[in-house]
Every structure is written in structure tokens, then in C-alpha cells.
Amino acid sequence: MSIAEIKQTKSNLIAWIEQLSDSNLLAFLDSIRSSKSEGDWWENLSEAQRTHINEGVDDAEQGRTISSAEFWNRLKNG
Incomplete structure (x- = not known):
């Protein structure tokens, strides 16, 4: 990544x-x-934060993901 x-x-x-x-x-x-x-x-994360991270990793490993374009579209359109 450049300085700019x-x-x-x-x-x-x-x-x-x-x-x-x-x-x-x-x-x-x-x-x-x-x-x-x-x-x-x-070690500085709360148990809830660790749980959320682990759930995200599990989702990714199980293929339960969406593209960033789909994410932003869903966010924009509610």
C-alpha cells in the first residue's frame, strides 16, 4: 500500500x-x-466479542457468506 x-x-x-x-x-x-x-x-476481547468472531469464522467456513456488492445493496435497500 502506497503512502497516498x-x-x-x-x-x-x-x-x-x-x-x-x-x-x-x-x-x-x-x-x-x-x-x-x-x-x-x-485476550482483551469480551466473551461476547469472541463468540461473534467465532460465529463469523464458522459462517465463512460453511460458505454462509455474501458478496460485498450484495451486502451493500441489502444495507442500502433495507
Whole structure:
């Protein structure tokens, strides 16, 4: 990733975070931000967060996924 791409990605993330209202997602992002890079981030997750991640991994392994285009279409159209 080039320096310009990194800067654009940061700008996009900042804009996205500013419009968030989901307190659980904000708490999760804050825990990532405040976690120590030397430690294992998995240990800092709540049991509920671990469960959700494991469910997502299981869904992916079982083929229960959709394309990003379909995701955004569903999100846009309700």
C-alpha cells in the first residue's frame, strides 16, 4: 500500500467512525485502539466479542457468506 493509499484509508476510516452511533462497535474500536500491540488482542476481547468472531469464522467456513456488492445493496435497500 502506497503512502497516498494509506492516507486515503485513514481519511475514509475517520469519516466512517465519525458517523457511527453503535455504542458496541465504538467500544470495540476503542478497545482495539487502546490495546497493547505487544500482547494478544484476543485476550482483551469480551466473551461476547469472541463468540461473534467465532460465529463469523464458522459462517465463512460453511460458505454462509455474501458478496460485498450484495451486502451493500441489502444495507442500502433495507
